[in-house]
Amino acid sequence: MLTIGVLGLQGAVSEHIKQIEAAGFKGVLVKKAEQLEEIDGLIIPGGESTAIRNLMNLYGFIDPVKDFSSKKKPIFGTCAGMVLVADKLNGSDDAHLKLMDINVTRNAFGRQVESFETDLPVKGLAEPFPAVFIRAPYAESAGPQVEVLATYRDKIVAAKQDHILVSAFHPELTNDTRFLELFLEMVKESAKTTGAEV
Amino acid sequence: MERALGTEAVKRGMAAMQKGGVIMDVINAEQAKIAEEAGAVAVMALERVPSDIRAAGGVARMADPRIVEEVMNAVSIPVMAKARIGHIVEARVLEAMGVDYIDESEVLTPADEEYHLLKSAFTVPFVCGCRDLGEAARRLGEGASMLRTKGEPGTGNIVEAVRHMRQVNAQVRRLVSMNDDEIMTEAKILGAPYEILLQIKREGRLPVVNFAAGGVATPADAALMMELGADGVFVGSGIFKSDNPEKFAKAIVQATTYYTDYKLIGDLSKELGTPMRGLEISKLQQSDRMQERGW
Numbered sequence A: 001m002l003t004i005g006v007l008g009l010q011g012a013v014s015e016h017i018k019q020i021e022a023a024g025f026k027g028v029l030v031k032k033a034e035q036l037e038e039i040d041g042l043i044i045p046g047g048e049s050t051a052i053r054n055l056m057n058l059y060g061f062i063d064p065v066k067d068f069s070s071k072k073k074p075i076f077g078t079c080a081g082m083v084l085v086a087d088k089l090n091g092s093d094d095a096h097l098k099l100m101d102i103n104v105t106r107n108a109f110g111r112q113v114e115s116f117e118t119d120l121p122v123k124g125l126a127e128p129f130p131a132v133f134i135r136a137p138y139a140e141s142a143g144p145q146v147e148v149l150a151t152y153r154d155k156i157v158a159a160k161q162d163h164i165l166v167s168a169f170h171p172e173l174t175n176d177t178r179f180l181e182l183f184l185e186m187v188k189e190s191a192k193t194t195g196a197e198v
Numbered sequence B: 001m002e003r004a005l006g007t008e009a010v011k012r013g014m015a016a017m018q019k020g021g022v023i024m025d026v027i028n029a030e031q032a033k034i035a036e037e038a039g040a041v042a043v044m045a046l047e048r049v050p051s052d053i054r055a056a057g058g059v060a061r062m063a064d065p066r067i068v069e070e071v072m073n074a075v076s077i078p079v080m081a082k083a084r085i086g087h088i089v090e091a092r093v094l095e096a097m098g099v100d101y102i103d104e105s106e107v108l109t110p111a112d113e114e115y116h117l118l119k120s121a122f123t124v125p126f127v128c129g130c131r132d133l134g135e136a137a138r139r140l141g142e143g144a145s146m147l148r149t150k151g152e153p154g155t156g157n158i159v160e161a162v163r164h165m166r167q168v169n170a171q172v173r174r175l176v177s178m179n180d181d182e183i184m185t186e187a188k189i190l191g192a193p194y195e196i197l198l199q200i201k202r203e204g205r206l207p208v209v210n211f212a213a214g215g216v217a218t219p220a221d222a223a224l225m226m227e228l229g230a231d232g233v234f235v236g237s238g239i240f241k242s243d244n245p246e247k248f249a250k251a252i253v254q255a256t257t258y259y260t261d262y263k264l265i266g267d268l269s270k271e272l273g274t275p276m277r278g279l280e281i282s283k284l285q286q287s288d289r290m291q292e293r294g295w
Helices: A013-022 A033-038 A049-058 A062-070 A080-085 A178-194 B008-016 B029-038 B050-056 B065-074 B088-097 B133-142 B159-176 B180-190 B194-203 B219-227 B245-257 B262-269
Strands: A003-007 A026-030 A041-044 A075-078 A086-089 A100-105 A116-120 A129-133 A138-142 A147-152 A155-161 A164-167 B022-026 B042-045 B079-084 B101-105 B126-130 B146-149 B209-211 B233-235
Touching: A003 A013, A003 A033, A013 A026, A013 A178, A026 A033, A033 A062, A041 A080, A041 A178, A049 A062, A049 A080, A049 B029, A049 B245, A062 A075, A075 A080, A075 A178, A080 A086, A080 A100, A080 A164, A100 A155, A100 A164, A116 A147, A116 B008, A129 A147, A129 B008, A155 A178, A164 A178, B008 B146, B008 B209, B022 B029, B022 B245, B029 B042, B029 B065, B029 B245, B042 B065, B065 B079, B065 B088, B079 B088, B088 B101, B126 B133, B133 B146, B133 B159, B133 B180, B133 B194, B146 B159, B159 B180, B159 B194, B159 B219, B180 B194, B219 B233, B219 B245, B219 B262, B233 B245, B245 B262
Parallel strands: A003 A026, A003 A041, A041 A075, A075 A164, A086 A100, B022 B042, B022 B233, B042 B079, B079 B101, B101 B126, B126 B146, B146 B209
Antiparallel strands: A100 A138, A116 A129, A138 A155, A147 A155, A155 A164
């Protein structure tokens, strides 16, 4: 069985694990960097990106996650996770993991009272996805290697670059697993090349 | 594309993003920045922390909007603020200012001794205190999107928060083990909305995040509350009433994340300086017990 780790430092962790297990994969809470060795794909969940970054620094996660990525193992960042994987952050010279060629603005849609739900058309999904945006970021621009999967009012809110997937919204807060399945497919594909047991 | 604001998913989801984190009381921009840098997931903007509210006496109201605004401008993490129980206008003012979450709080002097706010009528989400499942379910019925224990704020004494967390969780376990035909009577006994209890029974858990609050004074206190099943921790007077707020704040954040790593908690607790001076709950006058406010 393939194992998906969810970075368990802070945020909506249990929601992801529940969905991963419902989809027939093993879900693991990742609280120590060594655990990255045991997983086939990593989800960086929604939460407060500054708090998560802080704990990633303190507990030595930055380089191990970069190593994990350099092995082409899939990573899925939701909301704060999208902020954490971006190459560039608008209004800051301090981007975090720099794994994807996107320029991200934090809290881009405004404060919590501007948080919203919408039915969002997503490339690769037949029907629109019930997207929940919470103090969400968006990507202002993306490099040529990035495949844009969804935009909202002309801003990039879901994208893929090679083995990295991001969404500004929260698939884990809905009962709709189609977006997660896009990631699980990426993990299956990557496992084939590494010979992990599916 | 059409969008819907202030939906249940958006309000409850916001609280879910705070899980495993620490929300810190602050009274100015400088404290807010210390909290953010220490890894707080949100700050609660106040005019006075609970222990100073206790000391000052008199009527405690919503903070001066200038303080709330100052804090909002200082940090990028969410900013919460407190409104008095039942004070519709204080809550609407905070909502209009763009505060990210409102705490309808017993720490302030209640504006209404009979009715709490109808929180479902607001776009901004609310957190409310509870001591037991009946109180939790009533607040959910009114539209609270997040719960916290009441504890006994501003005392630096964890005993009441422990009591309330254990009580709610024990009552949830009891409810889950009940037959469906027993739920209506349980609703009557608890004074709780029947539909909410039914939902909790079906899902096996509270439908929203439940944090610990009211007496957390040390990293070990924060870890204890996580051990007892809290989704995260509010720290009121504990941080900025300690000798070294910066170090203290960081230690509480780490103890909350790694709450079962006891060696780490031991290391974090070394030479933290004096925590806030605690109060013995039994020495409090009945009228000074904030947890009795609201119903």
